[in-house]
Amino acid sequence: MQRQKINGDTRYTSRILKLDTAYVENICANYSGDNLIYKSEKILTNYYPKAELTCPICLAGNKKKQNRPAVFQPTKSGYLFKCLNCMGENTGAITLYNLLLKINPQIAHNYHEDRWIKKLTPFYADKEDTFNVPDFPQKGRKEYYARKEQELKEKNKREYNRKKGLTDN
Numbered sequence: 001m002q003r004q005k006i007n008g009d010t011r012y013t014s015r016i017l018k019l020d021t022a023y024v025e026n027i028c029a030n031y032s033g034d035n036l037i038y039k040s041e042k043i044l045t046n047y048y049p050k051a052e053l054t055c056p057i058c059l060a061g062n063k064k065k066q067n068r069p070a071v072f073q074p075t076k077s078g079y080l081f082k083c084l085n086c087m088g089e090n091t092g093a094i095t096l097y098n099l100l101l102k103i104n105p106q107i108a109h110n111y112h113e114d115r116w117i118k119k120l121t122p123f124y125a126d127k128e129d130t131f132n133v134p135d136f137p138q139k140g141r142k143e144y145y146a147r148k149e150q151e152l153k154e155k156n157k158r159e160y161n162r163k164k165g166l167t168d169n
Contacts, residue, residue, distance in 0.1 A: 013076045016120050017048050020079045020096055023111055024051060024072045031056035031103070041074050048074040056103055060085035072096075078133075097133045112136055113144065 028036050032053035040047040054061030055070035060083065070083040073093065080093035087094075097115075100108035115121050116136035 012120055013044055014046060015118060016078045016115075017043060017046075017074055019114060019118060019120065020074075021048060023096060023100070023107075024049070024079055027056060027099075027103070028053055028072075032061075035061050035068060037068060043074050043076060050074060055083040055085055056099075057083060058086035095133065109140075113140060116140070117144075 028051050032051075035054045037052045039050045039052065041050045042048075049072075051072040052068040053070050053072075054068065057070075060069050061067050069085040070081065073080045073082065079096040081096060081099040082093040097108060097111060100111055112121075112133055113136065115133050121133055121135050
């Protein structure tokens with residue numbers, strides 16, 4: 001059985017997988033209970049965890065029977081999720097972003113924003129590069145820059161007050 005290749009630009013692979021691994025480990029810790037096994041898989045030159053666990057969507061899996069139908073598979077363009085119970089054997093895997101949308105949309109938004117901040121979305125890449133998340137929306141960008149500008153103003157105000165002796169710090 002030959003593995004299916006995932007198209008993607010490999011210059012972003014290690015940064016994408018480093019970010020994705022943190023989210024995968026949090027999902028495993030919060031949704032799988034103690035029915036979890038980590039294996040490792042080599043992508044390019046590094047090894048990344050491949051988690052087999054209870055499905056966070058349909059909750060299928062039994063520790064006593066060593067049944068772990070769901071898997072997080074690392075690929076060159078990020079993690080993919082597959083559950084044999086709720087997705088079937090003939091359907092494809094879904095991306096980590098799409099899984100987060102199903103489980104918790106707020107975490108999916110945070111993940112999407114993290115990918116955009118670290119320049120791992122199509123907005124920053126060449127047109128032929130493929131990513132497994134959509135581009136961050138314009139409204140989200142405006143909110144991000146407004147929040148950063150407000151934080152900078154508050155920091156500058158505190159520093160000004162400290163230098164003028166208006167605060168006790």
